[in-house]
Amino acid sequence: MKKVGYLLVLVAGLFYGCTETEEINDSVTGKAYYPLSIGDYRIYNVTHVRFEQDSVSDSTTFQLRERVDTLFTNLAGEPTFKLIRSIRTKPDDSWRDDSVITITVSSSQLRRTSDNLSLVKMVFPVSENKTWNPNVFNTLEPGNARYVNVNQPYAVNGQNFPNTATVQVNDFVSVINKDVRTEVYAENVGLIYKDYEVLQYCNDNQICDVGVDYILFGYRRTETLESYGKTE
Template identity: 30%
Template sequence: MTVQKPFFKYICILALAVAMLLSCNKHENAPALDMGLQYYPLKENSVSIYDVDSTVYNDFNNSTTKYQFLIKDTVTNKYIDATGNTAYRIERYKKSGTADWSFQKVISRKVTSNRAEEFLDNRRYIRLVFPPVLNLKWNGNLYNDLERWDYTITLLNEKQSVNTLNFDHTLTVEQINEVNFIREDVYIEKYAKEVGLISKEVRAIDKDISSGKIKRGFIYKMQLNSYK
């Protein structure tokens, strides 16, 4: 049987339309890629308060000094930075004992399409990359004058508790973990979805090679106390 040309043309057009419709429906129904931006939320007027325990070792006078205080980070406003991106200004305050909050410094943070940056103490760091992937590595010091540190995501979408706070979705970033007989450099940060940074731990110490005793350096632990 011979198919008439007009009818054949109509069949081709109909088939093409159905194919396009199915393609559109498939695209519309496909789940959106989770970029993980919720791990580094930035919102004006948000406040995070941290408990800080710090121990400083001094081999000059063989002293060990412990400090306990609170840190408060407040997002005061957003602005367009020199690169044309939206950045957020964070004011950091410190409180010891019954003293009033005292201003410490200004921090700038921003999120681009694939990374979270923090400008702290005149240096820019890449704190996270998006989407976060387990065991993913990147140079956190790419935009500053420090040596290369290969940040690594060592835990992802894990439940964790900090102080009395419980979080269903967290990730852990190991910024550096170099330990030997005479030196330890361990920097670890943890983030929770919709909250941001929930803890930071640092061990930057020199040790006696024979006894393993700490000679100099500091150990620092910062844990989220409250947020809003």
């Protein structure tokens, strides 16, 4: 009886130890910056502005909700979460399902697939100035994403987050175009802020007959976390 009891205690201890280690590793590797659990949701205030011929051609504001719906295993044996994206114009409007995205998590990276475009959003472990190519799984030109301000506080929409990591998805500025895309993730919350500014300039007076920094076309999109939680 004593031996059986000892074995039960040992097995229980090993099981608890593995569970605790996995949780610690999620924090250490940085996976806690993009938590995923069925029922989790995040609501964002979105502003999308389009530019054309150096003026605003269209501007829209709305709310976007991402909700973790289901979990399945893909053909490579990787856990993959299906997220349902819904939109509404005003906070008192009903949600309208808009699209579906999937998030695939491996030991080394997190991939997000939407409209048949797969992007590496994060790599693990998260560390300052680590770089990677977000376009490994698509046909776009290689990119150069980078972590900055890892483990730093960040405030957005009146909410203070003590531990965040910023991803510079792209940071390119020239005389003919600008492509600056930034995402901020908070530990145990996920994406809290997103700012994309993609503009095409015309600086050749012989072609455009305009001054410098004339915007031919482009857009700016910001997403700010409004609330988050878990559905029943």
